[in-house]
Amino acid sequence: MKTNLKWLNEYLTPGLDLSEQAVLDLAQQIELTAVEVEEVGQAAAKQDGLVVVRVEEVKDHANSDHLHITQVFDGKETFQVVTGAPNVAEGQLVILASVGSHIIDRESGELVKIHKAKLRGEVSYGMLSALQEVGLPDAVCPTPIEDGIYVFDANSGVKPGDDALEVLGLKDPMIDTDLTPNRADLLSLRGMAYELAAMTGQNVHEVAESGAKEAAFLADDQISAAIDSPALATGIAMSVVNGVTVAPSPLSMQSRLWTSGIKPVNNVLDAMHYWLLVSGQPLAAFDMDKLADKVIRVRLAEEGEVLGQGDGEEAIALRAGKDIVLVAGKQIIALAGIAADPAFEVNEATKNVLLVAGQYNPSAIRQAARRHALRSESSFRLERGIDLSNTKDALASAANAVAKNAKGELAKGQAVDGFENSEPVVIKTTVARINQVLGTTLSNETVVELLEKLALTVANKDGQLTVTIPGRRTDLTIPADLVEEVGRLYGYDNLPTALIDGQSTAGDLTARQKKIRASRKIMQALGFDQAISYALMTPEKATAFNMVGQHPVLSLDYPMSSDRTTARQNLISGLIDDVAYNVARSVKNIALYEQGRVFLNDNAAVQPIEEEHIAGVLVGSIAESTWQSDEKEREVDFYAMKGRVESYLANIGIEHVTFKKAENMQNMHPGQTADIYSGGIYLGYIGQVHPEFVAKQKLPAIFAFELNLEEIIRLAKRDNAYQPISRYPQITRDLAILVDQDVTNQMVLDTIWETAGKYLKDVSFFDLYTGQGTPEGKKSLAYQLTYQDQENTLVEEHVAKDFDKVTKALEEKLAAEIR
The missing domain is CATH 2.40.50.140 (Nucleic acid-binding proteins)
Structure with missing residues (x-):
């Protein structure tokens, strides 16, 4: 907020020193004690x-x-x-x-x-x-x-x-502060006066406008107020000024407005804006003669209602049941606390003015201002909270100013609704507790003095403090707030410093953190580059590549944009967006991985389940052809990705990995997609993204995998450790079998490993034959089994015995014919 210090001095005694160096020192004090300062100086510093x-x-x-x-x-x-x-x-x-x-x-x-x-x-x-x-x-x-x-x-x-x-007021010293949302009191000269008085030892004397010519009739005779529900507004007050002459404001008022960032319009609206800046209370003015009804009602918008914008602009469609509006009969005269219909504005022809001050629901104002992209000085203050005890006084001063500036007559009293008696906030704490938190030894008198500098009412009984909070300080609600107030006024630099007392321990990562970091290192070693995608996307993308079934989507009430509405349930959708970005920039060979969280909204009553996943994509070639005849280009395929996944799982410590044909993966190629298991535990899937899916985006073939990192962390109990290379020779046996077409390679491998004995070290599948000489419905598979003993030379008898067990198991379990 831009604060004119010359204007502010009207509320302080004896007044601030406005010399250049004194203003700079004050700005530094504000930064150390209250809020950040964006700019210090004059509106015309160089001219x-x-x-x-x-x-x-x-x-x-x-x-x-x-x-x-x-x-x-x-x-x-x-x-x-x-x-x-x-x-x-x-x-x-x-x-x-x-x-x-x-x-x-x-x-x-x-x-x-x-x-x-x-x-x-x-x-x-x-x-x-x-x-x-x-x-x-x-x-x-x-x-x-x-x-x-x-x-x-x-x-x-x-x-x-x-x-x-x-x-013109352009040499008045100004301080522009960047306010935190909780310090709504500093959005007014009145609030800033109390703040600077506490810092500098000044006294505050509040100035109220009065002395306007009074009409012989009451405001209630001309207008009345009605609030449909206290949930919409806790109070609304209205004043009436008759017989006004609308003209430009005095220069003294205009100069204070434009140095504060507000455009002067006329003597009625300028007086309203002037007292908005002074009090922080949002105010509105309407031409009374244009209103169709004498009752101004605060209610929710109804279906089909709009707020006019004037000058041929398209009217704003109001949200039925959500937007708070001011109505006169069937006329929508304003979106409460945000914007008024220009058809009812005060102009040169206006003779009778209705002035309105309301205490509207902050949450509803914030939502409406954001939905309709209508930010105003009024909505900015209402969102953060206003002084509910000052609404009528602020309206009275503004009404007096309008009547005096526009040479009108002020109707007696105010038309009001609401304003039920509300008790001020009272906080109880102790000096001992304040000293304990701050690490100080302040006396009872010192703590009371510091709090009273803020114009808080303090009752002290042997260090037991009962503090009554004025309405302007909406940020003070709990004892910890009083601790902060004492600390900042005492001076953060004056607080004692002390080393932390306790045994120091060496920092270390948890087992979970180690596995996550190891996953990233392995992926980078395998040639993948890390990608970080948006966790928010469209509902379609959020569920396009779910690992197991569908989950209810988790959508934001107020998304940043239409394509960032839903929390993701998979990582592959984001990686495909990254692929599209790179392809559009002529990048042909792409290897990306992402490690991050997905959000499964299986129980809407609580927070969504957050799971760590890891996923990757391969696109293009994994080898380029060169001038050497044996260096040929090699396109990415299922096995290129499978090998990388197997290598990752082996390095991270996952054993007994198997691949089984995947079913019902809508956006994956049905013939080139496999589920990944460790024992009986489902880890994720691997495969080619469905050609129809990538064709819609004009993308090349994409091979992808996604794994549940939570399961991997749980299963990977052991860390990789060095294993000495055996000094003893290996023995290999080739195995060729004839099996039915529906027998998979994984079924054969499972059977071999289950029965092979302790000396089997590796099984490699090296041939598939279905040509001439193969019976119909059959296929021939060939494997090489490698045996080795870590401690002794392996003898033929042991290998033969174990090999016989394997062949018998294949014959019995898979009806295989040994060839």
């Missing part, structure tokens, strides 16, 4: 040499159809200035950038020096300026630059020779 002048004479330029030759008086002498401003006229008080002055170039943002110039043969000693050329952004200037130069009102109190930057 100089701008003065107020009176236009004495205006003549058209003989050699131009749009330039004017003016004579201007700066209080001492008269200058000739050539200007293209369409609105220049004799008798005006305007801004002159004199020769030698500096202004900000609107296009480049750089400082520009003004020189004596000759324009179409006429000498010009400076430039008449608009506010935009002085340094104010377009968003806060009352009129567009196309309308011409800025003209001071005759009643503004300025005179020729005055420093233009000073009378």
Whole structure:
């Protein structure tokens, strides 16, 4: 929030030192004690040499159809200035950038020096300026630059020779703070005054506007308020000002608004914005004569209702049963606390004004502002919480200001609904507890003094504190909040420091962390690059490659975008997006893996189950052809991926790995997809992504795997350790069998390993034959079995005995014919 320190001083006694160094010191103190400071200085920190002048004479330029030759008086002498401003006229008080002055170039943002110039043969000693050329952004200037130069009102109190930057408020010292969401009290001058008073030992005196001419009738005679439910608003108050004359605001009010980042509009709306900044209470103004009903009702939007936007803009479709609206009869006059329909706004024709201050549901305001992309000064404050005890007082001051500025009459009283008596927050704690948390030895008196600096009411009984919290401090609710307040006012730098007392222990990773890190290292050793994909995606992608069945999707209530709505249930979808990204950039050979969590929403009543998975994809070639005749290009296939998965599982410590044909994997190739098991435990799957799936995205063939890392961590109990190479020779036996076509390689391997005995070290499948001489419905498989003893030379008798066991088991279990 931008805080004008000159304005703030009206609420502090004896007042802040506003010298340049003192302001810098104050900003540092704010950073150390309260919130971060984004910027310190003046709105016009670099500009100089701008003065107020009176236009004495205006003549058209003989050699131009749009330039004017003016004579201007700066209080001492008269200058000739050539200007293209369409609105220049004799008798005006305007801004002159004199020769030698500096202004900000609107296009480049750089400082520009003004020189004596000759324009179409006429000498010009400076430039008449608009506010935009002085340094104010377009968003806060009352009129567009196309309308011409800025003209001071005759009643503004300025005179020729005055420093233009000073009378415009652009030399007022400013501090722009970056507020945390809990410090809603600092979104007002009132709250900032209490904060800085506590830091600097000042006294706060709150200023209220009063003294407006009072009408003979009551506000209740002209308007009434009704709230459908306390869940929508805890209170709404309304004031009426009759017989107003809508015109521009006084310069003193406009300058405070534009230095605070708000565009002045007219004397009614400006008074509302002025008291919004002072009190932090959102306010709204409506033309009473345009309202169809005398009852202003706070209710939820109904089906089909819209909020008009004016100027031919498309109306906003309101969310039935969710958006809080203000209605007059059937008229939707405002989206409560956020935006009003321009059809009911105050303008030059307005004579009777309705002023509204509401205490709307913060959560509903936040949701509506976000849904409709309508952020405003009012919604920003309502979202964070306002001072519920100050609503009526803030409205009364604003209503008095409107009546005085617009020369109207203020109806007596306020029309209200709600405002049930609510007890202030009371927190009980002890000085001993505060000292224990902070590590200090502060006395009872010191702690009480620090809390009272914040204008908290403190009752102290032998160190037992009962603290009553004012309504503006919505962030103070529990004893720990008081500890923080004492700590920051005492000074974090003043808190004692001490080494942690206790036995130190060496840091180490858990077994789970070690396996996860080992998984990443193995994957990188196998040639995969790590990818990190979004955990949020569309519902279709989130469930496209689930390992086991379908789970209810976990969708966000307020997603970032339409393609980031649902928590993922697999990793492959994200990797395929990564493949598409790389293919679009002409990358042909891709090897990616990802280790991360998936979210299974099997029980909507609690948090989703989070499982660690690891997945990978291969695309393109795993070997490139070269000039050497034996170096041929080799495309990725099922076995290239299978070998990498087997290597990973072996290195991570998983034994007895088997592959079985997968069923019902919708987006995987039915003939090239296998489930992966360790013993009887399902680990995941491997295969080719379905050609139809990749064809829709115009992608090449993709081979992928996904494994449940939770199961792998659980099963991989042992770490890989060095095994000495046997000094004794190996013995190999070739085995050829004739089996039925439906007998799989895995079934044969399982049978061999189950019966082979302790000397079998390896089994390799080296041939499949179904050609001439093979009976119909049969196939011939060939294997090489390798035997070895780690401790002795293996004798033929032992190998023959174990080999016979294998052949007999194959004959009995698989009806195999040994060839």
